[in-house]
Structures are given as structure tokens and as C-alpha cells.
Amino acid sequence: MKIINFGFIGAGKIAGFSAASVASHGSGRVVAIQDVHLSRTEELQKEHNIPKAYATAEEIFADEEIDAVYIAVPNKFHASLALAALEAGKHVMLEKPFTMNADEARAVVDLAKQKGLVFTLGMNQRFLASGQRIREMVRNGTIGDVYHAKAQWLRRAGIPKLGTWFGNRALAGAGAINDIGVHALDLCLHLIDNFDPVTVTASTYTKFGDQGLGEGGWGLSDKEDIVFDVDDFASVFIRMRDGCSITLDAAWACHVPEGSLFNVQLFGTKGGFCLDPLKYCHPGEPEGEYAVEEILESPLPMTHCDRFHNFINHLHGMEELTVKPEEALAVQIILDAAGESARTGREVAIA
Numbered sequence: 001m002k003i004i005n006f007g008f009i010g011a012g013k014i015a016g017f018s019a020a021s022v023a024s025h026g027s028g029r030v031v032a033i034q035d036v037h038l039s040r041t042e043e044l045q046k047e048h049n050i051p052k053a054y055a056t057a058e059e060i061f062a063d064e065e066i067d068a069v070y071i072a073v074p075n076k077f078h079a080s081l082a083l084a085a086l087e088a089g090k091h092v093m094l095e096k097p098f099t100m101n102a103d104e105a106r107a108v109v110d111l112a113k114q115k116g117l118v119f120t121l122g123m124n125q126r127f128l129a130s131g132q133r134i135r136e137m138v139r140n141g142t143i144g145d146v147y148h149a150k151a152q153w154l155r156r157a158g159i160p161k162l163g164t165w166f167g168n169r170a171l172a173g174a175g176a177i178n179d180i181g182v183h184a185l186d187l188c189l190h191l192i193d194n195f196d197p198v199t200v201t202a203s204t205y206t207k208f209g210d211q212g213l214g215e216g217g218w219g220l221s222d223k224e225d226i227v228f229d230v231d232d233f234a235s236v237f238i239r240m241r242d243g244c245s246i247t248l249d250a251a252w253a254c255h256v257p258e259g260s261l262f263n264v265q266l267f268g269t270k271g272g273f274c275l276d277p278l279k280y281c282h283p284g285e286p287e288g289e290y291a292v293e294e295i296l297e298s299p300l301p302m303t304h305c306d307r308f309h310n311f312i313n314h315l316h317g318m319e320e321l322t323v324k325p326e327e328a329l330a331v332q333i334i335l336d337a338a339g340e341s342a343r344t345g346r347e348v349a350i351a
Contacts, residue, residue: 001027004312007060007090009081010072011035011044013220014095018070018122019048021308028312034060040220057081061088068315070122071095074165075172079104082119086111091118093311096186097178098332105332109325120311120321121328125187125262127305130278133298134266135191143268143282150265151188152249153180158216158260159209159232159252163223167209167230174339175230177204180262181250185236186323186331187275188246188264195330196241200337201347204231207253214253236338 006022008015008030015033022028032052035041045053054060060069061084068091071081079099085092092112098121099105112119125131138146160166160179172178189195208214209228236248264275271282277294284291302310302319313319337348 001316004028004315005031005065005067007032007034007063007066007069008044008050008072009034009057009060009069010095011037011040012072013218015044015070015072016047018072018308019044019050021306022312023048024306025309025312027316028308031065032060032063037222057084061085061090066090068093068118068311075100075178076170079108082108083111086115086117086119089115089117091315093120093122093308095122097173097182097335098328100173102329102333102336105329109329112325118311118315118321119325120323121325122307123183123186123190123323123328124307125183126190126322127302127307127310128187128275129300129305130275131187131191131264132300132302132305133278133295134273134275135193136298136301137273137280138191138266138268139193142270142280143266143272144270146192146194146266146268147244148267149188149192149244149246150263150267151184151246152261152263153184154249154251154254154256154258154261155180155216156256156259157214157253158218159214160216160218161221161223162209162212162215162228163225164219164221165226166219166221167228168226169229171226172230174204174335175206175209175234176232176250176252177234177236177335177338180252181234181236181248182331182335184250184262184264185246185248185334188248189327189331191264191266192244194240194242194244195327197238197330197334197337197350198241199239199347199349200236200334200341202234202236202338202341204235204338204342205233206231208232209253216252231342234338234342236334238334
């Protein structure tokens with residue numbers, strides 16, 4: 001089987017996990033790394049035995065040995081780098097969120113299709129074993145028609161380093177909703193296989209980050225005293241075309257019992273699911289009883305539970321791509337609408 005050679009753009013904390021994922025697949029190898037911070041580049045190169053380090057992204061694109069590019073940089077640069085990689089003939093995996101807006105995302109989707117290249121977004125939560133089990137059971141009609149879903153990722157104190165690009169609108173686009181809310185939303189839509197929204201209503205709040213509170217410390221970015229002007233809490237209500245409704249709550253910082261709570265709940269006509277812990281709720285036997293079951297074992301479509309394994313396997317024609325470009329675009333459209341609704345205080349209709 002042909003080795004898929006990767007070039008990495010961005011040597012932040014997530015890139016280390018990603019390099020390990022590529023290396024764990026027998027047909028994947030990271031051959032080059034580039035980051036504007038030389039020290040991070042050298043550290044990642046040494047830790048993961050990456051043979052080449054480049055000073056610019058253009059050198060990654062020009063390297064004929066590289067088959068695919070992984071991009072993990074501040075959100076502002078997602079679209080331009082993804083477009084440049086596709087123009088250079090490289091397959092692309094891009095870190096979330098997709099882009100700064102849906103117009104940028106649409107341009108990437110269109111170019112990948114035009115070039116006949118594989119583009120995907122690195123939504124790692126889709127590969128959770130619990131999520132895979134729920135998705136299969138939903139597809140099999142286990143809980144009937146899903147009419148409501150609830151997605152949430154709430155942290156007590158989990159703002160990525162204060163004073164870095166994460167908290168700056170010009171570089172990140174938005175805050176908690178773009179960083180962790182996108183994971184909960186994307187997984188929820190994936191579980192019910194519904195990416196067709198019609199209206200979005202949202203409220204966002206900045207209550208802690210602008211006061212220098214709620215820091216969680218994620219990431220390797222150096223503090224630069226960049227102004228914090230994004231949401232640290234977002235609440236969203238989404239109506240889907242088939243009548244299903246979805247609520248999303250995402251917070252980097254809020255007063256909750258748990259340090260971090262990530263969950264998706266599905267409500268169907270025949271039963272319901274809870275992601276964490278994985279539980280199946282439904283009428284039991286005998287009649288009048290109610291059952292709450294923990295689902296610990298069931299077949300997994302992807303036993304590797306890994307986004308890079310899926311990407312590499314797909315490039316080899318062995319596996320369906322889990323995060324399809326059109327689905328990533330639909331999520332970005334919802335994020336855009338949520339931002340507009342929060343700014344205007346009005347419900348936003350999606351054509």
C-alpha cells in the first residue's frame with residue numbers, strides 16, 4: 001500500500017497529537033513541517049522524527065513528495081492556506097472551524113471539487129466509539145424519528161491562553177462557539193444525519209475572558225496581550241427543515257459542577273440516547289416499565305476511531321470519508337447565522 005506523505009502547516013499543540021495519529025497508521029508519514037515559530041517547528045520535528053522543516057507554507061506546497069497537507073493555524077488563515085494547498089494539487093485536512101465565514105468555506109469546497117482532490121475537516125469527535133454506536137442505531141431506526149437534540153460543551157475554566165489569538169475576533173472569528181461549540185454541533189448533526197437548517201437564533205456572552213478570568217491554558221501560543229473580544233459563552237437554537245430542533249450551549253468559562261461537560265442527547269419517538277455516559281432510554285418490558293441501558297459493546301464501523309486513519313483509508317479507496325465537505329460547509333453556515341443573530345437580536349433564516 002502506498003505511503004501517504006503529509007506536510008504539516010502549524011506546529012501548535014494539536015499538531016503533536018495529529019503527527020502521532022498519522023504515524024500510527026502503517027500507510028501514513030509526516031515528511032515536512034512548517035510554522036512561523038521556529039522553536040515549535042524544531043521541537044515537533046525532533047519529537048516525531050520529521051525529516052524536513054520549511055520556513056514557508058509555499059515550500060510545503062512545492063514539495064513533490066507531499067501528497068496531503070494538514071493545516072492547523074489561526075482561523076483567519078484557514079481559507080487562504082487550504083486554497084493554496086488545493087491549487088498545488090494536495091489533498092487537505094483542515095483543523096476546525098472551517099473558515100471565518102461561509103463564503104470562504106464555499107470557495108474551498110468548490111475548488112476541491114474542481115481539482116478532484118480530497119478535502120476534509122478534522123472533526124475528531126465524530127470518531128468517538130460512543131458516537132459511532134449511536135449513529136448506527138439512529139440509522140437503524142432504534143429511537144424512531146428524532147425530533148429534538150441537545151448538544152453542549154461547557155467548561156468551568158477552559159479559555160485557551162488569555163492574550164493569544166484564540167480570544168481575538170480578527171484572528172479567530174468567534175470564541176467558544178468556534179473552538180468547542182463547533183465540535184458539539186457537528187457531532188450532533190452527524191449523529192442524526194441532518195445538515196439542513198432553516199432558522200437560527202443565538203445569544204452570545206463575554207463575561208470572564210475580558211476580565212482576565214477563566215483561563216484554561218490550552219495551546220502553545222505565546223501571550224501577546226491581544227485583546228479578548230469574543231464570546232466565552234454561546235447559546236443557539238436551530239430549526240431544521242424536517243421540523244427537528246437543536247439546542248447548542250458552548251462555554252469556555254461558566255459556573256458548572258463539572259470542570260468540563262461534553263454531551264449530546266437525542267430525543268426520538270421510540271427512545272432517546274445520551275452520549276456521555278452512553279445510555280439508551282426506551283419503554284421496557286413488561287408494559288409500564290422503563291429501561292435505561294448502558295451500551296458498552298456493539299460493532300464499530302471504524303474500529304480505529306481516528307480521523308487521520310479515515311482520511312488515509314479514504315485516499316486508498318478503503319473507507320468512506322467521514323467528514324464530507326458539504327457537511328462542513330453546512331456547519332459553517334449555522335455558525336455564521338448564529339453570529340448574525342447574536343449581533344442583531346433576531347432570528348436568522350437560511351435559504
